[in-house]
Amino acid sequence: MRKKFDLIVFxxxxxxVDSANAIVFSIQGAxxxxxxxxxxxxxxxxxxxxxxxxxxxHLFPGxxxxxxxxxxxRYRHHYLTQDKKISLYKGASEIIxxxxxxxxxxxxxxxxSRAGLNRAFKSSGLGSFFHAxxxxxxxxxxxxxxxxxxxxxxxxxxANRTLMIxxxxxxxxxxxxxxxxxxxxxxxxxxxxxxxxxxxxxxVESVTKLHLWLNTNI
Numbered sequence: 001m002r003k004k005f006d007l008i009v010f011x012x013x014x015x016x017v018d019s020a021n022a023i024v025f026s027i028q029g030a031x032x033x034x035x036x037x038x039x040x041x042x043x044x045x046x047x048x049x050x051x052x053x054x055x056x057x058h059l060f061p062g063x064x065x066x067x068x069x070x071x072x073x074r075y076r077h078h079y080l081t082q083d084k085k086i087s088l089y090k091g092a093s094e095i096i097x098x099x100x101x102x103x104x105x106x107x108x109x110x111x112x113s114r115a116g117l118n119r120a121f122k123s124s125g126l127g128s129f130f131h132a133x134x135x136x137x138x139x140x141x142x143x144x145x146x147x148x149x150x151x152x153x154x155x156x157x158x159a160n161r162t163l164m165i166x167x168x169x170x171x172x173x174x175x176x177x178x179x180x181x182x183x184x185x186x187x188x189x190x191x192x193x194x195x196x197x198x199x200x201x202x203x204v205e206s207v208t209k210l211h212l213w214l215n216t217n218i
Contacts (some may be wrong), residue, residue, distance in 0.1 A: 011166035014188025032072035048189040049168035051136025091207035143173035170200035
């Protein structure tokens with residue numbers, strides 16, 4: 001039977017990697033360092049998936065460009081202190097390796113920087129399994145469709161043959177904006193009820209259930 005999709009695009013943080021708490025900690029730590037109002041856990045989790053500049057500007061409106069820059073630098077400092085403790089979700093590596101073995105094209109669309117994703121590829125051992133990737137410092141941030149449009153163009157795949165998998169409304173809105181099907185995972189940054197407003201093909205509660213869904217639906 002012919003596959004429904006040729007290209008599977010994954011978000012990174014909160015989808016393949018258990019990093020949401022580290023991101024929240026780093027955002028809040030940066031706010032404390034500069035003496036500005038510390039975002040709540042919910043507020044900080046909302047911006048996961050955006051590029052760092054967009055996330056900082058959303059959380060701290062009205063600050064000078066200098067203070068926004070300093071917040072970004074302090075965020076990077078706090079995140080790097082935890083970087084080695086951040087790991088793939090159990091079962092995530094198996095999903096990527098299985099899809100690769102089945103000759104799907106695989107890509108990553110992430111709010112991370114290129115330097116950050118390269119570190120993550122190396123530490124996870126998964127970099128060689130992806131055929132392409134786009135980062136927030138290379139193109140427009142989610143939910144703009146540019147990441148998906150560029151990946152599809154690079155790999156020669158049409159929108160109706162592409163699937164986006166992510167844990168935030170930014171991921172699913174990007175998919176909608178690019179006319180691409182989406183799957184939401186509810187074990188990451190955004191709750192199920194928020195993801196469902198973007199009408200994904202499905203929402204799954206665990207990596208195991210994601211693997212099962214992929215096995216029978218793509």
